[in-house]
Amino acid sequence: RLKNPLLFEQEQLFLPVWQICRFCWLFLLVCRLHGRYHEMAPNVVPMDYTKDPDVKLPMQLIINMPELKENPFKERIVESFSEDGEGSLSFNDFVDMFSVLSEMAPRELKAIYAFKIYDFNTDNFICKADLEKTLNKLTREELTAEEITLVCEKVIEEADMDGDGKLGFADFENMISKAPDFLRYYFKKNRVSCILAGMF
């Protein structure tokens, strides 16, 4: 039986009712998430988390999940949430990933992780090489090399504000804020979201 990995501790028993409900609901969510985590590798993932076991699933298993399988950015998503940067997720990282990608995560958080996803070489900047990789993944390499170069140049021209030739987090966030649909609506297309809702 899965022991509570998260939040119910002695001091928190006297919470207001709505918080109890919220925690119950979150607890159910986490249980279901753990179910999904467990079924990927039933022999490895334990059911008892009271001793804080150090179990990590490798990237290959996680990117085969139906929600991520067809996504061109699946490797980057998993890498951004993995603690060691290699793509292996512990259960904590797994829950992290789904909580950020769900509809309930705040916009700032999603922007930070979106930036991490698009930053392929993890240097905290989206440089031209990162952009090229992004474009290739988005269009399945259907754009010609000339078009890709042109798009990269134009994007950096448009979004780079401090003139260093690449996009820092401030530039990225400023540009995202101009896109009214990003992260705002559940059903608009331009949004990093919703995998969690697909599980229920």
Added chain:
Amino acid sequence: MSQPPSITLHVPEGSESDGHHVSLCSFSQEPSPDNERALHTSFHQLILEQSSLIEADLEMELQERGTESPAYLGVPEACAMAWPEPRQGEEHPSHSSASLQILASMPSRTIGRSLGAIISQYCNRTARLRRRSGRPPLQQLCRAARPSLRHYDLETDPSRATLQEKRHLLVKELLSLSPSQCSHMLLTMPLSLAEKRILRRQLSRQRGPVRQHAHRWAPFSPCAWSRVCIGLGCRGLWYRLLSLLRAAQPGHYALKQIGGRFGSSVLSYFLFLKTLFMLNFFSFFILLAFVVVVQAVYPTASVSPQPFSGIELLTGAGYFTHSLLYYGYYSNTTLNDPCTSTPEGGMCPLPAPLLPYNLPLAYLFSVGVSFLVTCILLVYSVSRSFRESVKSSSGDLAIKVFCAWDFKVIQRRSVKLQCEKICTQLKELLAERRSRSQSHCQCLGHCLVVLLAWLLALGWVLGCVLAVHYFLEHMHTVQQEQQAQGSGRWQQEAILLVLPLVVSLLNALMPHLFNLLAMWEKQDSPVTQVSVAIIRNLILKMVILSLLCYHWLSRSVICSTEECWETCVGQDLYRFMVMDFIFTLLDTLFGELIWRLILEKRLKTKQRPEFDIARNVLELIYGQTLTWLGILFAPLLPAVQMLKLLLLFYIKKTSLMRNCQSPSKPWQASRMSTVFITLLCFPSFLGAAAFLSYTIWSVQPSETCGPFRGLETIYKSGKMWVLVLEKSNPNTTWFAWVYQHLLENTCLLFFMSVALIAVIYFNIQVVRGRQRVICLLQEQIANEGEDKLFLMQKLRSVYEQRGRRS
């Protein structure tokens, strides 16, 4: 100021390595990004050292460090333009490793990655939140700036902040917030779950003994519990319902298919079609509910209808003449009043009804309200698309790259569709930006050609209009001869169809001539080409429609012999609509299907005909204008238009998928959608509204048929009603007063217009001011970037000097 280097560059943080940035923390001797403050002081120190004497052991230590650690950094240089980009893992020759270390630990590299940096950033943000009331607003930092640069609270700033101490600081700051703020702050922090648990544990431990919030905890009650559960459940359900609604809309998948294959420009045509369908639906619904259904429930004793034959569907005459379709059928009395049949002045034995339904009033108000609703919806659509097109003018390529991917999509086919769609959209955006330059002479020659083309186009339009005018008169004489001779019904009906046929033929052929003209003109940018084509076609259609409107209202040629001229005009409009639909179908058939077959079989090319968006949209606008012109004369015309649009949607979609290819010169759809909806609003809707207003205010309705028979103008019925209201009920004199002094007085309209213009001007000035501020701020950011580059260059030169000297 100059501290021994052992504290600044060489603070071991050992076990506190954060997992986010592995390479940076692999050497315990290297300055850890957790220890922000120490690093920052060293940076400051290095700059100072440039102007002061250098200590030899510092130099030695740096050299030592330089040989030990290779450049493990991903991005050793700052500016791609100033220096060549080195490959990862290589030591850049122009940077010493010490400067590389410093560059690597700059805040812009560590934001979002270093645990210590995140914690101190949020610590300061929480402090700011707490002090928001006390501080002046101009001193706000941007989020990406160095958080610990501004030391707000000097007494709590430790000299050497370890990770534990930073956590402690953060927890202390969080405790000072309210619980909801605190949990919101925790939610927005980009920390891992394990880290958040540690923070929560510390928070609860510190909060526990205080028990400040005891009074806020509500006792456990089933009501509260159930309410919360219902609330949570409802929210999920609501989201699910909205998604289902979206998916259940007719043509939802069809639109996705079209967008994926042909791009958003072709999609904008279909979306426009959908918009028109919704507009017609609202008008139809209002008229149906208040006029048509009521009249159907209380049918008038009218002339016995002629037998139904198939040609009625085309001509709208015959069986349909005395039906709910046209104005002439509607009665001019209170419908449920049984006294209407008694002669005037006579005594009515039956009691008056409780809810008298005055049909003429209902007719007038329904038409007015449907126009008002259409107006509001159109103005709202225009403003919304204006806002979107203005907003997306700058930075749209970047937004398209980063925000276009829908992470919800998980099916392979949809993913493929999405990739195609993004690809086409990017190509569209790129094509728009390619500009070509011309020499002076070519420019002049081009201008001349354009002028000539315009003169030619306008000349053709004039010719068409004159042709229609003379044709009208000719048809009139032919009709009169036919009636005098007493020819068969079929012939008479066929004659009626000739005028719509000729007008539709002109409307179908002239755009092709205009296209030939445009090919001769050879405009460079596709946007200009499309705009010019649209303007010319629009001028043609609007001028022909104005001519027809004039003839309808003046009754000099059309409907001159009819007693019930409104029904006659309604029938004419119905015929025009049906003919327009038939010609659209023929155009689709010949222009797309047969042309593709010819291209494939005869000419053996792989090329397919292109979908001409501008022409198709103008045809839709033309059809909608006919509907609006005819609402007063044929209340069921919106229903006919709705049916037409529905059939058009599926026929055009099928033809598009089978026969056409995506436009070769892709142009941006959002601006074109704005143009389309503006064209719908301004020449089309405004013209129809003007026509309607003129008819209601100045034209005398016919004596023998319709709800306004016997009155001077249709508007008089409203006036009469107000007088009747005043007489019958003395409490409503205020209403009559309002009517007389406000609605009939033109001063009110004048003042409202002035107020509206003032508001618009104010908003324009505010927007301009804001744009200026944005420009200034962007300049400031660029300046900061240049400063940073300058400093890094200086740093580089200092180390070079140092290296040369040693």
